[in-house]
Amino acid sequence: MGKHLTTRAEDYSKWYNELVVKADLAETSAVRGCMVIKPYGYAIWERMQSILDKKFKETGHSNAYFPLFVPKSLFEAEEQNAEGFAKECAVVTHYRLENDPDRAGKLRVDPKAKLEEELIVRPTSEAIIWSTYKNWIQSYRDLPILLNQWANVVRWEMRTRLFLRTAEFLWQEGHTAHATEAEALEEAKKMNGVYANFVENYMSIPVVQGVKSAAERFAGAVETYCIEALMQDGKALQAGTSHFLGQNFAKAFDVKFATKEGGLEHVWATSWGVSTRLMGALIMTHSDDNGLVLPPELAPYQVVIVPIYRSDEEHEAIEKAVAPIVAELQKADVRVHFDNRDTHKPGFKFNEYELKGVPLRIGIGPRDVANGTVELARRDTLTKKSIAQSNLVTEITTTLKEIQVALFERAKTFRLEHTTEVDTFEEFKAVLASKGGYISAFWDGTEETETAIKEATKATIRCIPLDKITEIGTCVYSGKPAMHRVLFAKAY
């Protein structure tokens, strides 16, 4: 286990790439831009899935599954949406291979097996789902429809990075149908709130809830709500989005319902999603130069126990002392792993679990057995202390809660220190160049200004915060009147 990570100060981007691989989270695959999610990384994603899935169900949603493929004619029905994704679509054109007559044992695409209509591998599922909802919705009694699916999607990005931007990624996508605009709007906001709650309380990442500017909106949406997180290098990361789609998809697919009053109206829609990109946010928010740091709520193992011994007698005595500790921790619903491998030395294991971000490590040697103690090490602070075995469960459950909060607070402090109000464009550029982070500035609300700032600085409007204060100001770029400050940042 070569631990030597590039440090964040040396090269943040390189540090991230190395960490993802060395902590056994994911790796690149033989398929351009697609990743292999390794068991340890997948176990974290499974924790996220299970918590989110519960929250979706608690808010009245059910899971379902829609096809991987979207026929081109359906794909192009909602024009804005189609245009937004057309340039990054994997397209299935054939359905059979045949033996290559020129290369023995090799295959080639069978030219006779060309599809009449090409199939798009879903980059998102609004089109296929709304073409289905059309058959499900006749009357107000059929509404609302509150569905979610866990699925893989493909967007043929040119520049990819593990978790942050991959050609194939895993996500969930909620797709809801409503009788009224107000209900759909409320749903979109509610689910953005569910995401904020999850990311803050389970991932320990503070987020800003806001709406996107028109230029940054989801293709086909009327309004895009989002949660934005700030990484340690001062760049923002969009961690989740929830879209109010108005009647755009209902109109594109002609989905109408008979109202209670006897009318016929187009249905209102939302969609919302988070993806394996969250793994990138998790890694970049908390980790340090020694490796991953995981919030206890998401750690596959919250506690790892490493025995330290020289002789078989010592080993046996330790095993005897560890057995009840494991049992008690499991009883207290702590995810504990006793690493009793005899193929690796304690030092190797210490490094490994530091790299993998296990929140707490228990070391136990012959002297601990004699004294009824263990050594408890915290991953986030890298501090150690000796504690009594009799106190262990309480100490551990308390410390896990402390770590969960401490990580959040540390990230929140970082964000506070990296959120700067500026009133001139000179200041804007200076802050961006020096410490980065969020720049809170007045914006005149026009796309010209937004584009001009982006071209000049690479910073984009991350969001118009939901808790913005209406105040009259002057646009930091154009000098025109502005109604409130918005958050700019360079972003992933």
Place this chain on the structure above:
Amino acid sequence: MGKHLTTRAEDYSKWYNELVVKADLAETSAVRGCMVIKPYGYAIWERMQSILDKKFKETGHSNAYFPLFVPKSLFEAEEQNAEGFAKECAVVTHYRLENDPDRAGKLRVDPKAKLEEELIVRPTSEAIIWSTYKNWIQSYRDLPILLNQWANVVRWEMRTRLFLRTAEFLWQEGHTAHATEAEALEEAKKMNGVYANFVENYMSIPVVQGVKSAAERFAGAVETYCIEALMQDGKALQAGTSHFLGQNFAKAFDVKFATKEGGLEHVWATSWGVSTRLMGALIMTHSDDNGLVLPPELAPYQVVIVPIYRSDEEHEAIEKAVAPIVAELQKADVRVHFDNRDTHKPGFKFNEYELKGVPLRIGIGPRDVANGTVELARRDTLTKKSIAQSNLVTEITTTLKEIQVALFERAKTFRLEHTTEVDTFEEFKAVLASKGGYISAFWDGTEETETAIKEATKATIRCIPLDKITEIGTCVYSGKPAMHRVLFAKAY
């Protein structure tokens, strides 16, 4: 809710197709051969997933995720496997769409965005996984690798049926790597046993465990273990398979490991999977002319409560009586649903839940409230009885267990009645034409005989049962010597 199902006697196949749609399990989609799994059907699949996932983890496996796409050059590396799937592959050839210059607002495949190498949408993942394992395995210390993935796969079948045979389906695929042949063989058998246990104890479907004949083996396998179930129309259904892959994939992808003794050897492999096809088996084994019949272990709702009232006062009194019943059942971990919709009459609800196979239905009216009783109806037997509310939890938990066993026993009796030992080919054909089911007959072990029987009768060798008795006999077709009986049947 049009309940009128075609009966099984009228047309079994039509009955199945109607039932899947009317019970809200799945429907065909706009994409040829691909299905939409509706929320109720997906909830059953989720129950299956969660139980199986737990069993996989208990037997030491972890989940991971590998790419959806397989580059053609990797796909063709293991020739047997490639040949087995080549004729039903969806192939991605392009990665971009562009505006169609001839049709305003429409898109076409961008001919400039042709992939250098075509990508196969995975029909199974051995190739992409073993090309990855090559980098993970150097020494015996890296073994075993025990991974599973939950994924979608695509096989471009020409004739499709909901759940039973769809172009895209959901499944899990285990892929393990071992240092020895014996260990890999044991793994393959063990996982077949895990499947048998799951299908029998949770799905209430009796299965025969066996091995496939060479002709029916998975493409690329040395031995295929399977579980076979028998449907009510006398046709068999392969419910799960577990493959001992020998060193075929290790050789194709050059995966060697340094042994403890200092040698260098190819790795041994297994793969195993069950899919949404299990939904088809579940539906066809237990259901009747009134609709779906679900084993309690897999039912999204085990108990549904339907209030029967005329006036608001009666409704209120019932609601008051139902509240503690729901609370107590939930406390006892019974999945209960109180259908308090005022938009539908009790009769409508009764039909709906019968169609959807909810194991137990509680009806409660004003007289029940007065008497402290409810009416309890069993879906499997269609019997009803009045019971005291004070006894309800015990009665329900006991009855749910009874139903789980009763369904299994009923299916087992059916199988017994539909398993026939025959000793002549005339008898073989007569039994197949009259009652179908399994035909237990001596087979000489040759592919010629197997093919000849298949061509003459459409019956295939479902498996060579693991518990076969070695006895010398005469092949039912060729008259040549045979070592044991095997099971023939027509199959899905």
